[in-house]
Amino acid sequence: MVLNSVSLINYKNFESQRFQFDPKINCFVGKNGVGKTNVLDAIYHLSFGKSYFNPITSQNIKHGTDFFVIEGNYEKNEREEKILVSAKNGQKKHIKRNGKVYDKFSEHIGFLPLVIISPADRDLIIEGSDTRRKFMDGVISQGDPSYLHTLINYNKVLAQRNALLKYFAANNTFNAPQLDVYNQQLHKLGMPIFEKRTQFIEAFAPIFLERYKSISNGTETVGLNYKSQLKETPLHRLLEENISTDKLKQYTGFGIHKDDLKFHLNEHPVKKFGSQGQQKSYLIALKLAQFDFIKKQSNVTPILLLDDIFDKLDEQRVAQLITLVDNDHFGQLFISDTHAERTEKIVKEVSQTYRMFPIG
Numbered sequence: 001m002v003l004n005s006v007s008l009i010n011y012k013n014f015e016s017q018r019f020q021f022d023p024k025i026n027c028f029v030g031k032n033g034v035g036k037t038n039v040l041d042a043i044y045h046l047s048f049g050k051s052y053f054n055p056i057t058s059q060n061i062k063h064g065t066d067f068f069v070i071e072g073n074y075e076k077n078e079r080e081e082k083i084l085v086s087a088k089n090g091q092k093k094h095i096k097r098n099g100k101v102y103d104k105f106s107e108h109i110g111f112l113p114l115v116i117i118s119p120a121d122r123d124l125i126i127e128g129s130d131t132r133r134k135f136m137d138g139v140i141s142q143g144d145p146s147y148l149h150t151l152i153n154y155n156k157v158l159a160q161r162n163a164l165l166k167y168f169a170a171n172n173t174f175n176a177p178q179l180d181v182y183n184q185q186l187h188k189l190g191m192p193i194f195e196k197r198t199q200f201i202e203a204f205a206p207i208f209l210e211r212y213k214s215i216s217n218g219t220e221t222v223g224l225n226y227k228s229q230l231k232e233t234p235l236h237r238l239l240e241e242n243i244s245t246d247k248l249k250q251y252t253g254f255g256i257h258k259d260d261l262k263f264h265l266n267e268h269p270v271k272k273f274g275s276q277g278q279q280k281s282y283l284i285a286l287k288l289a290q291f292d293f294i295k296k297q298s299n300v301t302p303i304l305l306l307d308d309i310f311d312k313l314d315e316q317r318v319a320q321l322i323t324l325v326d327n328d329h330f331g332q333l334f335i336s337d338t339h340a341e342r343t344e345k346i347v348k349e350v351s352q353t354y355r356m357f358p359i360g
Ligand SMILES: Nc1ncnc2c1ncn2[C@@H]1O[C@H](COP(=O)(O)OP(=O)(O)OP(=O)(O)O)[C@@H](O)[C@H]1O
Pocket: 011, 012, 013, 014, 030, 031, 032, 033, 034, 035, 036, 037, 038, 039, 059, 060, 061, 062, 063, 308, 336, 337, 338
């Protein structure tokens, strides 16, 4: 799969801009704040229908205007694919593939596989479990559309159950059979998600460990575990057994929405005991493993975005990473960096074509 060109209208700081890409390596270079990451984010938008950095659509529209359009022209399986993402203040965002609007965004997810490595990834280590669940869900759903569908339905039922608990509390009433309808539905939707997450981690963890070993040069052992309340007890039982706590908290305290991933380094949490360097290596290994996993699942080589690449790695490590793209395993690469010379020096070493895009 190759992204041949992107056109932006009123996207973040770009009024009107067109980029014609190299099929292999593309580097956006320029001073801080000129919009290098915004170009990568536009490419992200074309795959996921949303920004990686700012989920509020209206804030992705250029200040002082009231709409944006991102157009991407791809070649996939020897076919041209035109993807258009557009948003207007006060209206629903649209994604079109070859002129046809998708009914649901979820139908587009996985069509243009993509992995981004960015300084913002550190949220995976420092933020709450929600970020890690999203990561896991993002990897699984790029190769399994039914997973995303089940997850969306689970979240709808969960919201309904929580609303019912609030209604009971507000009206000082309780109706067990009514709640049980939701318990059964959550069980039916939640158990397959739990099973898919379990299978995912079994397949993903060894790939991750391999990647960590190859980039860290370290002797530490790393671990990645899936934590779920459902490991011990099926969901319907958890829901029944904890009705009184749920009633009190007016919130569903058990289910796959409480799952987490545990990141370890020498059997201690990476967040507390990993050095800056080890944390960065951990994150890069996670993302490269994501790349490997999606490629294997979907049979399509994902696009790889490396945002502010020197944030995570020193020059030697970056060179090592870029040589990976020399390998046929990798496809098209988009890099952003503040120093044109150091980036060009590194990509020149690789026997692949490249294009530099000075921004600003
Ligand atoms: N909705 C918007 N309208 C206009 N400008 C915006 C909007 N959203 C973001 N920007 C501008 O985009 C710029 C940031 O762009 P970006 O993050 O891509 O910079 P960068 O070149 O990657 O910088 P750095 O090297 O610091 O990471 C800022 O100047 C910001 O004001």
